[in-house]
Amino acid sequence: MLLRLKNINTFYGKVHALKNVSLHLAEGEIVTLIGANGAGKTTILNTISGVTPAGSGDLLYHKEPVQALAPDRIVKLGISQVPEGRQVFKPLSVEDNLELGAYLRYRNREGKSSIHEDMERIFTLFPRLEERRKQLAGTMSGGEQQMLAIGRALMARPKLLLLDEPSMGLAPLVVQEIFCVLEQLRSERGMTILLVEQNAKAALRLADRGYVLETGKVILEGDAGELIENAEVKRAYLGKDKKEIWER
Amino acid sequence: MQFDQILQYSLSGLSTGAIYALIGVGFSIIFNATGIINFAQGEFVMLGGMFTLLFLETLKLPLWAAIPCAIVASTVAGLLFERLAIRPLRQATPINLVIITIGGSILIRGLAMLSWGKDTHAIPPFSGDDPIAIAGATILPQHLWILAITVIIVIVNRIYFYHTISGKAMRACAYNRRAAGLVGIDVHRMVLFSFIISSAMGSIAGIIVAPLTMTAYDVGIMLGLKGFCAAIIGGMSSGIATVIGGLLLGVLESLGAGLISSGYKDAIAFIILLLILFIRPQGLFGKAESERV
Numbered sequence A: 001m002l003l004r005l006k007n008i009n010t011f012y013g014k015v016h017a018l019k020n021v022s023l024h025l026a027e028g029e030i031v032t033l034i035g036a037n038g039a040g041k042t043t044i045l046n047t048i049s050g051v052t053p054a055g056s057g058d059l060l061y062h063k064e065p066v067q068a069l070a071p072d073r074i075v076k077l078g079i080s081q082v083p084e085g086r087q088v089f090k091p092l093s094v095e096d097n098l099e100l101g102a103y104l105r106y107r108n109r110e111g112k113s114s115i116h117e118d119m120e121r122i123f124t125l126f127p128r129l130e131e132r133r134k135q136l137a138g139t140m141s142g143g144e145q146q147m148l149a150i151g152r153a154l155m156a157r158p159k160l161l162l163l164d165e166p167s168m169g170l171a172p173l174v175v176q177e178i179f180c181v182l183e184q185l186r187s188e189r190g191m192t193i194l195l196v197e198q199n200a201k202a203a204l205r206l207a208d209r210g211y212v213l214e215t216g217k218v219i220l221e222g223d224a225g226e227l228i229e230n231a232e233v234k235r236a237y238l239g240k241d242k243k244e245i246w247e248r
Numbered sequence B: 001m002q003f004d005q006i007l008q009y010s011l012s013g014l015s016t017g018a019i020y021a022l023i024g025v026g027f028s029i030i031f032n033a034t035g036i037i038n039f040a041q042g043e044f045v046m047l048g049g050m051f052t053l054l055f056l057e058t059l060k061l062p063l064w065a066a067i068p069c070a071i072v073a074s075t076v077a078g079l080l081f082e083r084l085a086i087r088p089l090r091q092a093t094p095i096n097l098v099i100i101t102i103g104g105s106i107l108i109r110g111l112a113m114l115s116w117g118k119d120t121h122a123i124p125p126f127s128g129d130d131p132i133a134i135a136g137a138t139i140l141p142q143h144l145w146i147l148a149i150t151v152i153i154v155i156v157n158r159i160y161f162y163h164t165i166s167g168k169a170m171r172a173c174a175y176n177r178r179a180a181g182l183v184g185i186d187v188h189r190m191v192l193f194s195f196i197i198s199s200a201m202g203s204i205a206g207i208i209v210a211p212l213t214m215t216a217y218d219v220g221i222m223l224g225l226k227g228f229c230a231a232i233i234g235g236m237s238s239g240i241a242t243v244i245g246g247l248l249l250g251v252l253e254s255l256g257a258g259l260i261s262s263g264y265k266d267a268i269a270f271i272i273l274l275l276i277l278f279i280r281p282q283g284l285f286g287k288a289e290s291e292r293v
């Protein structure tokens, strides 16, 4: 088991945002976390990343407890997050953003050449970034910024990639392109992926398994195929009206 | 009003302005990394001058050796200040931290007074004090030292922030601390770095100005406030905008003091400070949401 959350509770002051959340990821899996706005999806990723540490429960990575670690230590372990709303460093260039993704590798005195090789690999994944490598990140479109955010996370060479709503606000074609890359990362690099999405349909098509979150609790879990067929999920997350919103 | 008179005031204003610029950039670097205004910044300027004096007169080092020693000593003081006063209170609100920096500045000033007394001291100029004539005005060699050292520091600063991974990480922290943590940047380490850089720059400012203005345990108050003013004019930029802010302030002050009355010298800084805060809080050159580095 690569990552396991056992009875995780996370609080924002008095707000009890995660209630006994348990979930796991096996190596090489793509797992999706779906749920409405405010369900606690971002909080789960931030609890894993050490941004909002759990109040109680166990967070195990390769069976080792990691819940007390600061965000930079989590990255060092091989867990990178692509945060909600992309959060690229807008005043810095595309190249600088990617370099900063490899910050810990620079600190480990890893040679510049292997870091630059990785940057070229990111450009192969997202050719549009290469055209804009000298451009300031903030001047790019939302889709390009999302690609940059993913590329920046990959520059740390993570084993586990956490993605927070990468499709948010993007045109369907761009979403397709990004999901294709995720698929490619799994098949070519054996990357393990935890994908948070409101776009449940696309996420369940890509994923092996899924968890459904409601007001801080896991209310359903199962194989992606089963969840797509599940009546409850269909009603709440795959309804016709929602579909129209996503595919607009 | 004569041209060479204006030139004279402008030239000497530029060199004081350069000092304000260095101090102001120090304010901005810490502000951008932490979100706090470090009101102890002026004390590191004072420490630069006073430590130089210590190494020079008490330990009998030559000037060229006393200066780097003083810079190192002041920087260590900045590092300790972050470790002892700022880091343990990481959870405190920015306003509490600002109050702590004010407390810290009073403490440092008090310790300086106890160690070195209340006297004003002179540091010898770096290369004599024979005035140099320029187009009807004269300037001292120390003015040239100040301008040259400031230019070098501004360039080094620029290289650090734009061409090294550590500097880029510092800019990333300034822009979005959470995202910086998520790429593996140790944000607390960057905060420590910001204090190290700022105290080093502040002490250099204090050292290069001391031969002109003398130094004493309490010079940090006024220099700190002027530097703060430069940073406000520059919109808390750790780059060229604050440098221009400092130069502008220095020149206006010098012209005001020379052409109107020297009694207005310090008032000018505060009038500018208030005007900027009321009219253009984002700084003279700032777009509201631009990067401050």
Ligand SMILES: Nc1ncnc2c1ncn2[C@@H]1O[C@H](COP(=O)(O)OP(=O)(O)O)[C@@H](O)[C@H]1O
Pocket (backbone or CB within 6 Å): A012, A015, A017, A035, A036, A037, A038, A039, A040, A041, A042, A043, A044
């Ligand atoms: N910084 C915060 N302070 C207080 N409450 C928060 C904060 N962030 C999120 N919450 C609350 O925690 C719950 C889960 O939020 P979040 O994890 O962002 O949900 P999601 O990502 O699924 O939309 C929500 O009720 C939200 O209001």
Ligand SMILES: [Mg+2]
Pocket (backbone or CB within 6 Å): A038, A041, A042, A043, A084, A164
């Ligand atoms: Mg969210």
